[in-house]
Amino acid sequence: MLDIAIIGAGPAGLSAGINAKIRNKNVKVFGNPFNTSYAYKAERIDNYLGMYGVSGQNLIKSFIEHAKKMELEIFEGRVIEIYDMGGTYTLNVNNNFFETKTVILANGITMDKSLEGETKFLGKGVSYCATCDGPLYRGKTVALIGDSPVAEEDVNYLSEVCEKVYYIPTYKEIDKVNSQVEVIKSKPEAIVGDKTVENLKLKDKNLDVSGVFIVKESVPTTILLNGLEMENNSIKVNHFMETNLKGVYAAGDCTGKPFQVSKAVGEGTTAGLQAVKYLDNNA
Missing domain, CATH: 3.50.50.60 (FAD/NAD(P)-binding domain)
Structure with a gap:
């Protein structure tokens, strides 16, 4: 069983991952190919401290290289659903199942607008x-x-x-x-x-x-995990990146504006450290 499953391999997810990894937790990051992210496609980024004028592609590549040097495990796949098992969680990733003690949602901006009839016939076609x-x-x-x-x-x-x-x-x-x-x-x-x-x-x-x-490239957050509280189409969190569900944290664009790499990295750090603290307190 994983200690921490991180949904999303962008800046927030990788930041959460390396901060949990350095504290000797069993961590796995689940995400789509890196070149599909909004940050990767950015032509130029001028407001990320210490890397003025960097392209999104080079910035994400540097994040990935850092994660690899830390031996952070990254699993390429689409998380279809997360099941609350009462104290732990099970992830369905392209029909592969993973058990975890905690979850960090760093799945970015997802398009939650449903097609007419989509919700009505879910499981019925x-x-x-x-x-x-x-x-x-x-x-x-x-x-x-x-x-x-x-x-x-x-x-x-x-x-x-x-x-x-x-x-x-x-x-x-x-x-x-x-x-x-x-x-x-x-x-x-x-x-x-x-x-x-x-x-x-x-x-x-x-x-x-x-x-x-x-x-969809990413499953809408409202469908991904049942019972997750939303606010203004974003995941509702407190200053510790805690959601309303025990052992579930969120970081990055999925928590709302501003949609900035620096904000995502900071929130990812907080989410990773809080998940570690939760695990240590419940060991």
């Missing part, structure tokens, strides 16, 4: 995990909505399992999608049906489907 639920739709017709190339692996997997797969990318350039997948460039508007999903309504057409998979 709507899924956020193709590898988890894809086999349930063997021989059926499904659609997958993806907001980044991260979703392409999922849609390719579904094409091996399902009779027919529609892919609705909400980003511009498609990289690697199997030829048997039908790609449709249109805006998703609603998921409809009676007791289960029957149709995906797009801006210019309707698709008869048995299931709709929604694969």
Whole structure:
């Protein structure tokens, strides 16, 4: 079992990780590829102390090199859901499961706006995990909505399992999608049906489907961990980066403005140290 699981491999997550690692805790960071972060894509950063004019790419690379020298373990994968087990937590990371004593959420800004019908049909034809639920739709017709190339692996997997797969990318350039997948460039508007999903309504057409998979670069925080208190679309924390859930901390952009690297690093440090203190007090 992990001592600390950190969700997000950006500045806040890496800062939390190295501060917990240096205190001899069993830590693992879970995150998407580094080049998908907002900070990485920044052309120039002038307000990070001691690194005037640095590019986002070089700044993140320096953070990663630091983490590697500290032997901080980083697991590349999308955290789909976190389950409260009553004193500990279990993470579902691309259908791999990890147990942990504490959690630090450093998952950045996530788009919490749901598609019409998404919440209503969750578990009734709507899924956020193709590898988890894809086999349930063997021989059926499904659609997958993806907001980044991260979703392409999922849609390719579904094409091996399902009779027919529609892919609705909400980003511009498609990289690697199997030829048997039908790609449709249109805006998703609603998921409809009676007791289960029957149709995906797009801006210019309707698709008869048995299931709709929604694969976002990061799962919306409100779906990620049940019972987490939010405030103004951000995770509500106190000065110690504590959330309303015991043993759960948050740091970085997910806690709200200002969206600055320096703020993320500072909050990550605090969250990491507070998680260590919690573990020591409950040893």
